[in-house]
Amino acid sequence: EIVLTQSPGTLSLSPGERATLSCRASQSVSNIKFAWYQQKVGQAPRVLIYAASSRATGIPDRFSGSGSGTDFTLTISRLEPEDFAVYYCHQYGSPPYTFGQGTKLEIK
Amino acid sequence: QVQLVQSGAEVKKPGASVKVSCKASGYTFTGYYIFWVRQAPGQGLEWMGWINPNSGGTNYAQKFQGWVTMTRDTSITTAYMELTSLTSDATAVYYCARGETAGYSSTWLYHWGQGTLVTVSS
Numbered sequence: 001e002i003v004l005t006q007s008p009g010t011l012s013l014s015p016g017e018r019a020t021l022s023c024r025a026s027q028s029v030s031n032i033k034f035a036w037y038q039q040k041v042g043q044a045p046r047v048l049i050y051a052a053s054s055r056a057t058g059i060p061d062r063f064s065g066s067g068s069g070t071d072f073t074l075t076i077s078r079l080e081p082e083d084f085a086v087y088y089c090h091q092y093g094s095p096p097y098t099f100g101q102g103t104k105l106e107i108k
Numbered sequence: 109q110v111q112l113v114q115s116g117a118e119v120k121k122p123g124a125s126v127k128v129s130c131k132a133s134g135y136t137f138t139g140y141y142i143f144w145v146r147q148a149p150g151q152g153l154e155w156m157g158w159i160n161p162n163s164g165g166t167n168y169a170q171k172f173q174g175w176v177t178m179t180r181d182t183s184i185t186t187a188y189m190e191l192t193s194l195t196s197d198a199t200a201v202y203y204c205a206r207g208e209t210a211g212y213s214s215t216w217l218y219h220w221g222q223g224t225l226v227t228v229s230s
Contacts, residue, residue, distance in 0.1 A: 001170075035216040037153075044203055044220035045145075045153065056218060088153050092214050096169040099145075099153040 002027050004089050004100035012108040019076040021103045023089035028069045033093030036065055036074045039102075040085045048087075049074060081107075110134040112204055112221035119227045120194050127190040128224045130204035137185035138162040141207040143217055144178060144189045146200040156202075158213050159187055167213065194228045201225050 003026040013019055021036075032052040037045040047056045049065035052072060062077045076083055084107050089100040115129040130142060144156040157168035159178040166178050172191075180187045191198055201223040209215035 033214055033216075037217075039153075044205075044223055045217075046220075047208075047216055047218050050208070050216040056216075090153075090155075090216070092216055095167055095213075096157075097143075097155045099155060102152045 001096055002029065002091050002094055002098050004091060004098055006087075006089055006100035006103045008103060009101075010104045010106060012106050013079055014108045015079050015081055017079050019074075019079055019083070019105060021074040021076075021087055021105070023067075023072045023074075023100050025070045025072070025091060027094070029072075029091045030093035032068055033091060034065075034067070034072050035090045035092065036063075036072075037088045037090060038083075038085050039088065045088065076105075079105075110206065110219045112206060112219055114202075114204060114221040114224045117225040117227070119229065122195055122228055122230055124194050124228075125190060125192040126194060126198075126226050127188055128202050128204075128226070130187040130189070130221050132185045132187065132206070135206075137180075138182055139210045141213045141215070142178075142180070142187040143205045143207060144176075145203045145205060145217075147203070147223075148197075148200040151200075154200075156189070158207070160213070161187065162211075191226075194226075196228050198226060199228050 034052045036049040039045040053065045113131045143158045161180045177190045204221040205217035206219040207215040208218040
């Protein structure tokens with residue numbers, strides 16, 4: 001099983017700042033089958049990025065993903081108030097498909 | 109538009125079973141895998157497995173093998189997830205989600221159900 005470890009656990013930033021979230025996999029993720037999700041309280045997750053760097057339909061271009069192999073990054077270029085939420089990374093290349101433990105992005 | 113509508117909240121006693129449904133609409137049900145993901149209170153997302161609605165084939169995370177069963181009824185475009193021998197550790201919100209790439213299990217999840225809260229308590 002591929003274990004995904006996200007860092008930091010909590011990130012405190014202000015609107016307008018840049019956010020960088022990391023996810024490290026215990027083994028190489030095949031064919032960059034890697035996604036990022038955003039989850040707000042009481043809601044289902046929403047996919048932001050798939051295939052490591054492709055933005056999902058309707059996702060603003062301030063969200064970007066990068067990485068390959070075992071190291072992946074989600075960057076939010078300029079935080080908006082609605083971006084404060086929990087973010088999860090996800091690998092869907094090798095079953096069992098796994099999620100990271102989450103990074104909480106909170107308002108400073 | 110694609111919709112996944114799940115059944116309502118359940119309260120179960122330890123040792124009981126629960127069956128959560130996921131009614132799909134707006135697309136060809138047999139064309140896309142259905143995944144189940146759970147989230148314990150205050151915790152992260154946990155991948156449980158998938159079902160191929162076309163063949164009925166399944167793949168479960170090892171943790172859930174032996175006590176989860178995923179099925180589907182193509183006549184009513186509904187997927188089901190049943191958990192048996194419930195303990196308090198099973199208290200969670202259970203989500204169904206649709207794979208985005210037709211016919212593939214190795215895909216990200218774009219469409220999600222609203223979640224079903226299952227509470228196990230004596």
